[in-house]
Amino acid sequence: MERISQYQLFVLTVFFQVGTTIIFGFGAAAGRDAWIVTIISLLVGIFVISIYLFLSYLNPGLTLVEWFPAQFGKWIGTPIAWLYPLLFLYEGGRILNDIKYLTTTIILVDTPFLAIILFFLLVVAYLQYCGIEVIARIGEIFFPYFLVMILGSVVLILVSDILRVDNLLPVLKNGWKPILASTFPLGASQGFAQSLELAMIWLLVSTSHKEIVKTTLFATVFSGLLILITVLMIITGIGEFFYKIESFPMFALVSKVNIGGIIKNLDAFAVLLFIISAFFKLSLHLFFAIRGFQILTKVESSRKLIIPITIISIYLGYSVSSNYEEHIKVAIEVFPYNLWIMLLWILPFALLIVTLIKRAIKNRKKEMAQAKE
Amino acid sequence: MIKDWLFPWESHIMINHPLAMPVFMGIASFFLSIVTWTRGNNNQNKSKQKDMDEN
Structure with a gap:
């Protein structure tokens, strides 16, 4: 059985939660109040991730796709469990579309989509053959560079003197309504409630459940702060109007960096940050999908599933959206x-209720049996 | 119309028919569950056969 360390779990959680948010922005619909959306989403995210961690405590030795058959029984639980690998596969397809739109818009203009998707997936598929240990080790290697690049961007943006705190004012101009609308379901689900997928690897961490809880929650706070810093920089740097309309707001911000006419055009930084986080998010989505398929089809080796799932991903990467506007509209409005409300909120909460009721009944029966003796 | 429900992951279909994707996933997960149920029985039979052979 493959194993990952506590630190590797932390790194993978951060990469998974930050994902492509760092370039696309967070809570843009709330305009200049997006930073409030980020804070509320983080708090809601911590709450919902605690619930997922509690579910994993109540279902020891089982992964996400095994929780449902274990609690709901095989006739109801198995079809519900199958929804998750299908969701991971679809989400993988969406990440591929994020990659294809960013690369064809900014760095590889006029390059056919298929070429980009194919080469990206070749590397990701190879990683699936290597397994989660190698994905985690690569994450461990890339993580410091990722942080240095973010820190470097922050320093250069601050030195460039392009941030205007006035862009954050007035706070709550349109009231709480747009903030709450941006928080649920999109803000709280994007990255945070999505961490339910990590329940596929919690079992593989070579430490106690208590340490997994601490690491996951710490990583969530860390990711939340990274997103918050990014959002604050983007709003103060490019203003509410451009934050709302820009396709890649972080990219627009770093393009403004100019230090004495010498250090400018930091576009490469933004593209690298995006490619690294998208690469890990896609690798994890596909790993979770393959592992889910393996567990549910009871195939001995997951390697048999890598090629079919990669082929499906290529197809999804090509067909999920036909243009960028539709892609974003689906991400925000549909x-x-x-999908997320049902799969990340309703079903896990229903599972929690059923699990607690079953445990209570079991304990009561135990007590009654003991009383009889 | 039928084509819309066959490829519900496509963005224009998700926008025009938001329920197509959840319905498709529900149906797909039911059919995939049949694989789980049948393979589960096969594995149980195999392990029973193995136990009998060993005994």
């Missing part, structure tokens, strides 16, 4: 409501 996907969180028709």
